[in-house]
Amino acid sequence: MIQHIADTTTLNNGVKMPWLGLGVYKTTEGQEVRQAVSTALAQGYRSIDTAALYGNERGVGEALKASELSRDSVFVTTKVWNSEQGYESTLRAFEDSRQRLGLEFIDLYLIHWPVKGKFKDTWNALEKLYNEGRVRAIGVSNFQIHHLEELLSQAKVVPAVNQVEYHPRLTQEDLRLYCRKHNIQMEAWSPLMRGQVLTHPVVEEISRKYGKTSAQVVLRWELEQQVVTIPKSVHPNRIAENANLFDFALNPQEIAQISNLNENHRVGPNPDDFEF
Numbered sequence: 001m002i003q004h005i006a007d008t009t010t011l012n013n014g015v016k017m018p019w020l021g022l023g024v025y026k027t028t029e030g031q032e033v034r035q036a037v038s039t040a041l042a043q044g045y046r047s048i049d050t051a052a053l054y055g056n057e058r059g060v061g062e063a064l065k066a067s068e069l070s071r072d073s074v075f076v077t078t079k080v081w082n083s084e085q086g087y088e089s090t091l092r093a094f095e096d097s098r099q100r101l102g103l104e105f106i107d108l109y110l111i112h113w114p115v116k117g118k119f120k121d122t123w124n125a126l127e128k129l130y131n132e133g134r135v136r137a138i139g140v141s142n143f144q145i146h147h148l149e150e151l152l153s154q155a156k157v158v159p160a161v162n163q164v165e166y167h168p169r170l171t172q173e174d175l176r177l178y179c180r181k182h183n184i185q186m187e188a189w190s191p192l193m194r195g196q197v198l199t200h201p202v203v204e205e206i207s208r209k210y211g212k213t214s215a216q217v218v219l220r221w222e223l224e225q226q227v228v229t230i231p232k233s234v235h236p237n238r239i240a241e242n243a244n245l246f247d248f249a250l251n252p253q254e255i256a257q258i259s260n261l262n263e264n265h266r267v268g269p270n271p272d273d274f275e276f
């Protein structure tokens with residue numbers, strides 16, 4: 001059972017990654033992202049999820065530095081954006097991200113989306129960065145089963161993580177089981193469905209039973225299924241609320257009730273129709 005904010009999952013290469021992190025998509029560069037990250041670190045979060053696309057790596061790095069936490073106590077994820085995919089351009093994009101973050105190394109570097117015709121070259125670049133020790137783990141994002149099969153047919157390093165849209169309306173059960181079978185850690189983006197699942201009567205009823213909020217119940221449901229979760233907020237009270245998940249557990253029936261809300265409904269793009 002996951003009982004503490006700093007509890008970790010062990011990735012397929014032995015690296016430990018916290019189950020809970022702060023997402024910073026749509027958090028503005030500068031004061032807003034510095035404040036969100038500083039608040040999260042003060043609350044005990046030890047994982048931050050950013051991306052070159054978000055335009056806020058500099059502020060994330062500044063907040064990490066200001067926290068004076070040791071480098072090995074915080075887990076930092078960033079991602080290579082679609083326009084930078086390909087071997088040489090990914091190596092350059094990584095270096096740009098690393099410098100903006102002001103870090104010697106990155107904990108987890110992800111391919112943001114499976115750009116057709118390019119993602120295998122991008123993966124070769126990630127393998128090089130990994131072999132050189134410039135990143136502790138490499139993974140993918142928004143990969144469907146067929147993308148993973150294509151990648152695994154030639155990869156030397158199995159992705160450590162697949163970060164995908166995941167919430168009670170989009171449970172991606174086949175993908176979750178495929179990832180588990182191949183020892184790829186699933187990670188949920190938009191874990192709160194950007195707020196759209198919080199007023200569902202099933203979620204509200206369970207939240208009343210435990211005296212928790214709907215957001216806490218949904219995030220706990222993700223943890224119960226061994227899915228890493230990275231809720232985003234810029235509000236200190238919500239950042240604290242989203243981390244207050246470790247004093248209760250859902251029973252198997254409640255987990256199934258929430259999983260049954262699945263409608264294969266996305267709030268973000270479908271990776272197979274994405275306009276790259």
Ligand SMILES: NC(=O)c1ccc[n+]([C@@H]2O[C@H](COP(=O)([O-])OP(=O)(O)OC[C@H]3O[C@@H](n4cnc5c(N)ncnc54)[C@H](OP(=O)(O)O)[C@@H]3O)[C@@H](O)[C@H]2O)c1
Nearest residue numbers: 023024025049141189190191192193194215231232233234
């Ligand atoms: N790999 C990818 O392609 C991809 C795509 C999307 C997202 N992500 C990552 O996943 C992270 C999370 O996903 P997301 O930002 O799309 O959505 P989310 O975490 O599901 O939802 C964030 C939204 O919910 C609100 N919120 C947060 N906590 C709340 C609470 N306790 N009660 C009520 N509302 C709450 C936030 O508002 P306030 O900020 O105003 O509090 C924000 O509008 C991102 O930040 C990013 O790091 C990755």
